[in-house]
Amino acid sequence: MWESETDASAWMEVAHPELDGRTPHEAAATEEDAARVEALLWRLFYGVPG
Structure with a gap:
């Protein structure tokens, strides 16, 4: 999903509304x-809206 480990790590540090901010x-x-994080990742991976 991400181009690099750095991008993936950055995503882990950004607040997300589906995780209550x-x-x-x-x-x-x-x-x-x-x-919940795992489910969010699967939805992002498969392009399924939350």
């Missing part, structure tokens, strides 16, 4: 929210 890195702190 938290960054994916912050949201991944709990198992339940990590599953």
Whole structure:
């Protein structure tokens, strides 16, 4: 999905509305929210709207 590891790392540090305004890195702190991050990544990968 991203051109580089740097781009992917940058995405992890940007707040996202589907994660209640938290960054994916912050949201991944709990198992339940990590599953939300994973689901978001799959939707982005397959181009499925949230």
